[in-house]
C-alpha cells in the first residue's frame with residue numbers, strides 16, 4: 001500500500017461497546033465501509049488477544065475488499081500478526097519511535113496529539129505519518145482525556161494545526177492530520193470550514209460513536225460524506241468573491257436602496273445611538289433580544305445583518321448570542337462580531353472564544369487591544385511548566401509598542417485564523433482580509449468623547465454588508481469591499497462633523513447629520 005495516497009477524509013474508529021442492540025460489530029463496520037469511510041482503525045479496549053486477532057482479520061477482509069487501510073490501535077503485535085496497514089498510538093502508549101522500529105518504514109503510523117508541545121515532539125521525531133487532533137468537542141467515548149485537551153473546539157485545535165503548518169510548509173515529509181472527538185453530522189461542516197485555511201487543512205474527520213452507535217450506520221456514513229463534500233448554506237454565503245471595487249458612492253446607494261435590517265444584540269449604553277446611526281444612513285435597525293423571532297428574521301429577510309456586540313455579557317446573554325449565531329448561520333446570513341473589551345479581561349476573552357467556537361461570523365471589528373486579544377486565543381498555549389508561551393506576537397500588555405506592521409500582521413493572522421474580515425479601529429483604521437489590507441484615515445478625536453461611536457461603526461458596517469448580501473446564496477460579494485465603504489463613510493462623517501462642532505454634544509448631533517447628508521444627498 002502506498003502510504004502517500006491514503007485518503008483520510010472519513011476515518012472510522014471502532015468501539016464494539018456501543019453497538020445498537022439489534023446490530024453486530026461487523027454490521028456497523030461493513031455498512032460504514034460500503035458507504036464511504038476511507039480508512040478504519042480497530043480500537044478495542046477490552047477484547048482478549050484472541051478475540052482481537054479474529055476481529056482484526058475479519059475487519060481486514062472488509063477493508064481489503066474496498067481497498068482501504070486498516071489501522072490497529074495500540075496493539076503493535078496484533079497489527080504485525082495480521083499484517084494490518086498501520087498502528088495508532090496515544091501519548092501514554094508505546095512511544096512512536098519504538099513503534100516505528102517494530103513496524104518498519106512502510107506501515108502507517110498515527111499518533112494522538114492534544115497540545116502543541118506534543119505536535120512539536122512528533123515533528124521532531126519524524127516517524128509518524130498522521131496525527132489525530134483532539135478532543136475537538138466534548139465526547140463520552142474516550143473517558144481518560146486530560147482536562148487541558150477536552151473539547152478544545154476549532155480554536156484550540158487551530159494551535160496544533162498551526163504548529164503542523166510550520167512543519168508541512170518547509171518539509172518534504174508532510175504529516176497528515178485528522179480531527180477527532182465529538183464530531184457528528186451537526187458540527188462536521190463547521191469543523192472543516194473553520195479549520196481549513198488556504199495553507200493548511202485537516203485531511204479528515206475521525207468518528208467513533210457517530211457511526212458505531214448509529215441505529216443506521218449506512219445512513220450516518222452517507223450523511224457525513226455528503227456533509228464533507230457539499231458546502232453548508234452558510235459556508236457558501238461566506239464565500240468571498242473578489243470583484244472590481246465599487247465607488248463609495250455606489251456602495252452607499254446600495255445601502256439606501258436596500259435599507260437592510262440591522263439586527264443588533266448590543267449593550268444598553270449604546271442602543272439609542274447605534275439605532276440612530278443606522279437610521280441616519282438609510283438602514284433599518286432593530287435592537288431585539290427576543291430570541292423567538294430570530295428564526296423569522298433570518299429565514300425571511302434577504303438584506304439582513306446581525307451585529308453581535310458582547311458589551312454586557314451574562315449567562316443569559318450568552319445563550320441568546322449562541323441562539324442568534326446558530327440561527328443566522330443556518331440561513332447563511334451576515335454576522336458582525338464586536339468583541340468589546342475582550343483584550344481587557346480573560347473572562348471576556350472566554351466569551352469570545354466560546355462564541356467563535358460555536359458559530360462562524362463574517363466580520364470582527366475591534367480596536368487593536370481587542371484584536372490582539374483574539375489572536376492570543378490561537379497563538380499562545382501553556383507550556384508543560386505552566387508558563388504561558390507567546391508564540392506569535394506580543395501580548396495585550398505590549399500593545400502600546402505595536403507599530404503599523406505589527407497591527408497589520410495581527411489583523412492578517414486573525415483574518416486567516418477565523419475566516420473573517422477584520423476591522424481594526426483607531427487613529428488609522430485597517431480593514432484586513434487574509435493578505436489584503438487597506439488603511440483608512442480615522443475620524444476625529446471628538447469621536448472618543450461620545451459613547452457609542454465605536455459600537456456604531458459596527459452598525460454602519462452591518463448596514464453595508466447587509467445591503468450587499470442580497471438573499472441567501474444568490475449573490476456572493478466581496479465583504480472586504482463593503483466593509484471598506486462603511487469605514488470610509490463613517491470616518492469621513494466624523495471629520496466633517498468635527499469641523500462644525502463646538503464640543504462633544506454638538507459633535508454628536510453633527511455626526512448624525514453628516515452621516516445623513518453623505519448618504520441621502522448623493
Ligand code: 3NM
Nearest residue numbers: 134135139141181182207208209
Ligand atoms: N481520541 P466520538 S477523542 C478515540 O482526543 C478518541 O484523542 C480522542 O469518539 C482524542 O467520535 C476520541 O464518539 C473519541 O466522540 C472520539
Ligand code: MG
Nearest residue numbers: 074089090093
Ligand atoms: Mg492508545
